[in-house]
Amino acid sequence: MPGRTTRARAARAETAPPPFEIAGVRIAPGERRTVDLSIARFYTHGEMTMPVHVVRGRRPGPRLFISAAMHGDEINGVEIIRRLIRLPLLDRLRGVLIAVPIVNVHGFIAQSRYLPGRRDLNRSFPGSRQGSLAARLAHLFTEEIVGRATHGIDLHTGALHRSNLPQVRARLEDAETLRLAEAFRAPILINAEVRAGSVREVATRRGIPLLVYEGGEALRFDEDSIRAGLRGVVGVMRALEMLPARPVRRPRPMGEPVIARSTAWLRAPTGGILRTLLPLGSHVRKGEALGVISDPFGEREVALLAPAHGIVIGGLNLPLVNEGDAVFHIARFGRLREAAARVAEFRSRQQELDPELVAGEPAG
Ligand SMILES: [Zn+2]
Structure with missing residues (x-):
């Protein structure tokens, strides 16, 4: 009965999920695989590859990429991804x-x-x-990952x-991007201009909502930033219905989004040795001293004054500063009090552990 077989095959083809392929490797529903994308050869002869771990849910859904170490010394995201892909929760993944x-x-x-030649990927x-x-690596990432x-x-x-x-920095005038940025629940949201040559520019051009998460310092693991990042990524995956909604209890509603109006770096007016007076997340008033730069004898001291009301969202940890060095990053808000309340709420949430996100945490 060849007619029936053909019909059966046609019916199967209609219901069969579309193939998902990366670098020629096909990943079936319910499968997970590490694929090494070939980049180039080292001058040692060895091949340089970009490792990609793909988890494909049994059911169809969005295809979300999570990338880290785009800047090679920014390693918190490497740990966020390690914890993420080990979560038992991913057994219930929809999409890829x-x-x-x-x-x-x-x-x-x-x-x-950087890449060799101080190129910024x-x-x-x-x-x-x-x-x-750098251009080849960017091209590979654009085609195989963003694409x-x-x-x-x-x-x-x-x-x-x-x-x-x-x-979280993103193009928040886009409603879907804003919804996902909110779901990340980072304390600070910045409607950031898209930088020329950034992966965000490529994603924006292709209509792909992209969030940039920033937390902690280069070449360090910062536990608070790692936890906030993991929670944020899972929150976004829940908002995309790639993961089931949080079963335990609904998160407190966050109200209207509070978005930074602008951000600016306060630069050292003089070279010297920096003493920082306020921690990250501080709510500061215009004219308030954020730090002091002095000579080694303490004879000449220059206070670093907040140029505006705002929240300190970034700062220099190295106390040795040259004139002109960027020292404090300050975000300004239309609704500063609400923004400060969010930072306080974030701090209080830091110790709470979502039991579903503990799988990859260090023991003890
Ligand atoms: Zn970076």
Whole structure:
């Protein structure tokens, strides 16, 4: 009965989920695999590859990429991804999670933000097949990762010797991006302009909502930022219905989003040795002293004064400053009091552990 077989096959094809493929490797529903994307050869002869871990749920849904170490020394996101992909919760995944813990492999090995030649990968998008190493890497990421995703989260930290209070930067005039940014529940939301050459620019052009999460400092693990990042990613996956809604209790409603109006770095008016007076997350008033720069004798002291009311969302940890160094990053808000309340709420939540997110936490 050939007619019946053909009909049966046609019916199966209609209900069969569309294939998901990355670098020629096919990942079936319910399967998870690590795929090494070939980038280039090292001058040692060895091959440089970008490792990608794909988890495909049994049921269809969004395809979310999570990337880290786009800047090779920003390693909190590597740990966020390690914890994420070990969560038993992923057994209930809908759609596809595409986890790329180390995008800038050269930088990660060299413990540097950059690629060889001090090229910044996150200024090299969309890249090209024939360009510099940075351009080729950007091109590969654009085609194999961004090109296969419907949504993305790019995990960053502050630069070397600088810490960021956990914050989400995104194009918040887009309603879906705003909804996901809210679901991340970071204390600070910034409607950030899209930087030329960034992965966010590529995603924006392709209509893919992309969140950039920033938390902690380069070359350090910051437990608070890691936990907030893990919670945030899972919150976004829940909002996308890739994961079931939180079963225990509904999170407290956060009310209207509070978005930073602008942010600015306060720079050192003089070189010297810095003493920081206020921690990250502090609510400061215009003219309030954030720190003091002095000479080694304490004879000449210059106070660093807040240029406006706001919240300190980033700061320098290295006390040795040159004139002009960026020292404090301050966000200004239309509704500053509410923003400060969110930071306080975030701090109080830091110790709460969602039992579903504990699987990957260190013991003890
Ligand atoms: Zn970065």
